[in-house]
Amino acid sequence: MREQIPHWLAPTTNDPDIARRQYTLNIALLGLAGTGFLLGIISVILWALGNPTAIIGALVGFGIQPFYLLAYWLGRYRRVRLASYFPIISVFLLITGGTYQMGLGHATLIGYAMVVLTASILIGTRCALIFTLLSTTTYLVSGVLQAAGMLPGAIPPEAT
Secondary structure, eight states: OTTHHHHHHSOSOSOHHHHHHHHHHHHHHHHHHHHHHHHHHHHHHHHHTTOTTHHHHHHHHHHTHHHHHHHHHHHHTTOHHHHHHHHHHHHHHHHHHHHHHHOOOHHHHHHHHHHHHHHHHHTOHHHHHHHHHHHHHHHHHHHHHHHTTSSOOOOOGGGO
16 A cells, blocks of 8 residues: 555656646545545544534545546646646635634635635646635635624634
8 A cells, every 4th residue: 555655646647737736636636535545434434433414524525536536636637737626626615614614714814814824736727826815804704704604603612
């Protein structure tokens, strides 16, 4: 298994720019897929121990994996720019969906910062600026809706 990971991460082209982008995308996908899978496993365990809402975490953690696999496959066939949008958009949508389910909190800010940073690394400055505007707007709208009582309050750290 340890011998296979460098092979999976290795670029499939001799063009140095595309190879660098492929490698960076593969590292990002490995990290995101690993943490998503871990979230799914932990959520299944919590669900089995009697926490009925933990099934949402399992569905998210396991449900995002096909999108990461599709991005990996596209990246292997030199569609790196298109493939790079999959993890960025999926994480943005998961953060936004989680905000509307569990309220606005510090994790939302960290998640949106992660989206902007990932967009900057994988695609470039223009994409990072677009996701900065999207994240800021979504965060502000969520804050207004939460203050108006239309969204739940943030879950305190003690509850988690």
